[in-house]
Amino acid sequence: MTLTxxxxxxxAADAGRLVELNARCSxxxxxxxxxxxxxxxxxxxxxxxAGVDGRGGVALVATVxxxxxxxxVADARFDLAGDGDAEAALxxxxxFAGRGLGTQLLGHLLELxxxxxxxxxxxxxxxxxxxxxxxxxxxxxEPVAFDGRSVLYAVSTVR
Ligand SMILES: CC(C)(COP(=O)(O)OP(=O)(O)OC[C@H]1O[C@@H](n2cnc3c(N)ncnc32)[C@H](O)[C@@H]1OP(=O)(O)O)[C@@H](O)C(=O)NCCC(=O)NCCS
Numbered sequence: 001m002t003l004t005x006x007x008x009x010x011x012a013a014d015a016g017r018l019v020e021l022n023a024r025c026s027x028x029x030x031x032x033x034x035x036x037x038x039x040x041x042x043x044x045x046x047x048x049x050a051g052v053d054g055r056g057g058v059a060l061v062a063t064v065x066x067x068x069x070x071x072x073v074a075d076a077r078f079d080l081a082g083d084g085d086a087e088a089a090l091x092x093x094x095x096f097a098g099r100g101l102g103t104q105l106l107g108h109l110l111e112l113x114x115x116x117x118x119x120x121x122x123x124x125x126x127x128x129x130x131x132x133x134x135x136x137x138x139x140x141x142e143p144v145a146f147d148g149r150s151v152l153y154a155v156s157t158v159r
Pocket of ligand 1 (some may be wrong): 028029030032033035067087088090091092093096097098099100101102103123124125129130131132134138
């Protein structure tokens with residue numbers, strides 16, 4: 001059965017679900033998200049990620065009901081970085097990747113960003129992350145910096 005994820009803002013009660021999301025992603029996906037090995041999300045990290053209050057940024061989750069439980073299958077967020085910039089990141093559970101969810105979530109972030117005074121979303125993408133590079137280019141992001149390991153892409157939120 002194909003489940004259609006529901007998208008909603010993250011809540012403080014989601015910390016455990018975010019730990020589970022990370023645990024159910026491949027090492028490669030974890031690495032692409034955090035730019036470092038991240039086999040387990042620590043409780044303090046999960047609390048931080050679940051605590052976005054809408055002032056310092058936006059965090060959306062996509063959820064499905066599995067075995068009678070609500071589970072998070074994707075997380076997409078941006079944190080304000082000053083001067084009209086915000087840094088965005090996404091994590092889609094592997095079995096939900098490649099179905100358009102990343103495109104949909106990034107689209108929502110781009111719609112919400114101007115309301116928080118964000119003119120530019122930044123995406124720090126490891127150079128071999130072909131899926132995220134494709135997604136960034138699809139929304140019109142352009143490379144603005146390269147540190148030898150990752151490429152910083154920027155996309156204007158003013159359409
Ligand atoms: C990168 C990621 C967010 C993409 O989300 P997604 O839901 O899988 O992407 P979509 O289905 O919306 O597809 C987006 C683009 O990626 C491409 N893509 C998807 N999976 C791919 C794969 N495994 N290899 C190559 N390209 C892929 C799609 O073809 C599409 O490109 P197009 O617009 O040229 O057709 C998701 O795979 C993920 O969470 N990866 C691990 C964490 C990560 O890389 N986070 C980004 C940190 S900035």
